[in-house]
Amino acid sequence: SIESLPDAYQVHTKISRPWKYRAGQYVYLCVPRASYSAFLQSHPYMVAWWYPYDKDQDIVVFIIQRQKGFTQSLPTSSNLSQSTELRAIIEGPYGKEIHxxxxxxxxxxATGIGIAGQLPYVRQLLENFHNYDAKARRIVLFWQVDSEEHLQWVGQWMTDLLEQDSEYVLDIRLFVTGNYITNGAEHVNYRGLDVENLIRSEIEGRKGRSVISREQVREAVRQMLDKDIHLKELPFHPL
Ligand SMILES: Cc1cc2nc3c(=O)[nH]c(=O)nc-3n(C[C@H](O)[C@H](O)[C@H](O)COP(=O)(O)OP(=O)(O)OC[C@H]3O[C@@H](n4cnc5c(N)ncnc54)[C@H](O)[C@@H]3O)c2cc1C
Incomplete structure (x- = not known):
């Protein structure tokens, strides 16, 4: 199904083959009936989330930002009848997991739609922390959006992750730089990310070796890199 969100879609795809989901995976997605030319197009999308459908099948979710080509107007669940099933062709998964x-x-x-690639890492780190497979004692997700409505893209999943986080290792920091709707919501910063200061204050109180992601951060981090601070980048980092 395709759910409409502000400036984006959540595409929930039933998977008919066994698949080992890992953070960092992306696929080429083609939805032939999405528009006249859609059958000719396939675009890469990060696997943002997954959940069981029944005992044999899973649902994989992609978050697709609305742009001017293939994504301009996809047929959503609200304008298709309930029984209409859209077929999707998926090629992959591709992508290399960052350990x-x-x-x-x-x-x-993450900025904007870049959140799609970061959430699976948060999910996996929390799962591994609970299974004693990950050393992370502090995971901070900084997410900047240019419209407050975009927080809805992944709102429920963030709540799920925070609920699973019984040991309080996860800290989610939201930054909104425009199109305010509440202007005063708790846990939301109404300004842009001040990357350098945020990293400095985290590094001062850090626990164990540290790793930092995201391209925009590169310059801020360059001077701080040492054998205990590493910078890793995901394959998809929108501007
Ligand atoms: C590894 C990877 C993962 C991605 N994951 C996501 C994701 O999770 N969510 C998301 O919304 N987008 C993601 N993208 C971007 C996405 O693949 C498409 O660029 C976008 O959805 C195209 O939409 P459109 O046809 O409406 O774009 P248009 O309005 O036609 O173009 C928008 C921009 O995308 C560029 N573009 C168009 N097609 C491609 C393509 N096949 N490959 C690279 N650039 C292209 C154009 O040059 C233009 O700059 C990812 C891209 C990569 C490379």
Whole structure:
């Protein structure tokens, strides 16, 4: 199904083959009936989430930002009848997982739709922490959006992750730079990410070795890199 969100879609795809889901995976997605030319197009999308459908099948979810080509107007569940099933062709998965389990502090930076690639890392780190497979004692996800409505893209999953986090290792920091709707919501910063200061204050109180992600952060981190602070980048980092 395709759910409409502000400036984006959540595409829930039933998977008919066995698949070992890992953070960092992306696929080429083609939805032939999405529009006249859609059958000719396939685009890469990060696997943002997954959940069981029944005992044999899973649902994989992609978050697709609305742009001017294939994504401009996809047929959503609200304008299709309930029984209409859209077929999707998926090629993959591709992508190389970044191994984060050895780090005590993990700082993840995302802007806009870049969140799609970061959430699976948060999920996996928390799962591995609970199975004693990850050393992370502090995971901070910084997410900047340019419209407050975009927080809805992944709102429920963030709540799920925070509920699973019984040991309080996860800290989610939201930054909104425009199109305010509440202007005063708790846990939301109404300003842009001040990358350098955020990293400095985290590094001062860090636990164990540290790893930092996101391209925009590169310059801020360059001077701080040492054998205990590493910078890793995901394959998809929108501007
Ligand atoms: C590894 C990877 C993962 C991605 N994951 C996501 C994701 O999770 N969510 C998301 O919304 N987008 C993601 N993208 C971007 C996405 O693949 C498409 O670029 C976008 O959805 C195209 O939409 P459109 O046809 O409406 O774009 P248009 O309005 O036609 O173009 C928008 C921009 O995308 C560029 N573009 C178009 N097609 C491609 C393509 N096949 N490959 C690279 N650039 C292209 C154009 O040059 C333009 O700059 C990812 C890209 C990569 C490379």
């Amino acid at each position: 984060l389990d050895e780090y005590g502090t993990v700082l993840l930076f």
